Amino acid sequence: MxxxxxxxxxxxxxxxxxxxxxxxxxxxxxxxxxxxxxxxxxxxxxxxxxxxxxxxxxDRIGWMAQSDLLQPRLDLLGNVTLAERLAGRMIARDQALGALQQVGLGALASRRPDALSGGQRQRVALARALIANAxxxxxxxxxxxxxxxxxxxxxxxxxxxxxxxxxxxxxxxxxxxxxxxxxxxxxxxxxxxxxxxxxxxxxxxxxxxxxxxxxxxxxxxxxxxxxxxxxxxxxxxxxxxxxxxx
Missing domain, CATH: 3.40.50.300 (P-loop containing nucleotide triphosphate hydrolases)
Known part of the structure; x- marks a missing residue:
């Protein structure tokens, strides 16, 4: 810039x-x-x-902010893939699960955000940035x-x-x-x-x-x-x- x-x-x-x-x-x-x-x-x-x-x-940029922007009605897998799906890119379940495993939350993939601590929620946000592969x-x-x-x-x-x-x-x-x-x-x-x-x-x-x-x-x-x-x-x-x- x-x-x-x-x-x-x-x-x-x-x-x-x-x-x-x-x-x-x-x-x-x-x-x-x-x-x-x-x-x-x-x-x-x-x-x-x-x-x-x-x-x-x-063209592709990953983003993380102080607010994790997780959707309460989606489980962790759904939250990790949401941004990519909205952009028209399909993400395989195994790929999303792999991103959660990278941040230590693979076992919690089916949980909703309200069951997580603040640190865990930011791990999900990091997984979301990782899956974009930006x-x-x-x-x-x-x-x-x-x-x-x-x-x-x-x-x-x-x-x-x-x-x-x-x-x-x-x-x-x-x-x-x-x-x-x-x-x-x-x-x-x-x-x-x-x-x-x-x-x-x-x-x-x-x-x-x-x-x-x-x-x-x-x-x-x-x-x-x-x-x-x-x-x-x-x-x-x-x-x-x-x-x-x-």
Whole structure:
């Protein structure tokens, strides 16, 4: 993506130049800085902002958000295949079951979402992204509502299962960004600023969340986020916390 994002005539992101490499790219920033807007533009989803520039994306894109978007009337197999079926692509039962087995839920395939914990529901959402077999997967804070243990486990599971793909993660958590990202971009003063990354795209395992180098680097990033202050107030149509405005 190359260009600028404006919101009601005001700059949201200036001089955006986001190269995507195989592995994890993490966008880090405070609420309202525009990180979710970037992700939605990459996915071709509606946004309140205006895009001025060029962007290229593959035909098939995987998507995970903080809300798992599971349908309560469908069992897990039905939820995993729903998006593909709506797109006119048929998924074999064995393929759907295999995706659930990859995330450790094969034995629960016939259950409904209301019988699952929050962490299990996000595993189903990950299985849904896996079955799309998309080269680009966009993650909009999918683990932020989980408890610390479940969150760490989901990071490790997603990192393993999405190996070899282009993954873009939006997060407000410096530990998560540094733990996962081979590329880490901080959104500050309406611009993307590259940060030193600890992870490497070829690594098979993530650092432990308590790793001293990780915690030290995350503390420095957190201090920078706090020092930057909150984003400038946006016009009334900009809704704080809205998925579209991000």
């Amino acid at each position: 190359h260009g600028d994002i404006t919101l009601h005539g005001q700059a949201l992101i200036q001089g955006l130049d986001l190269p995507l490499c195989r592995g994890w790219t993490c966008l880090l920033g405070r609420s309202g800085c525009g990180k979710s807007t970037i992700l939605r533009l990459m996915a071709g989803l509606p946004v309140a902002a205006q895009w001025h520039g060029t962007r290229r994306a593959p 080269p680009l997967v966009l993650l909009d804070e999918p683990f932020s509502a989980l408890d610390p243990v479940s969150r760490s486990q989901m990071q490790e599971l997603a990192y393993r299962q999405l190996a070899g793909r282009h993954v873009v993660l939006v997060t407000h958590d410096p530990v998560e960004a540094l733990r996962l990202g081979a590329q880490v971009w901080l959104i500050e003063e309406h611009r993307l600023i590259a940060q030193p990354a600890l992870a490497q795209s070829q690594e098979k395992d993530l650092r432990d969340p308590s790793d001293p180098q990780l915690t030290q680097a995350a503390a420095a990033l957190l201090h920078r986020l706090r020092s930057a202050g909150a984003p400038h107030p946006a016009p009334t149509p900009y809704h704080k916390g809205c998925d579209t405005c991000g």
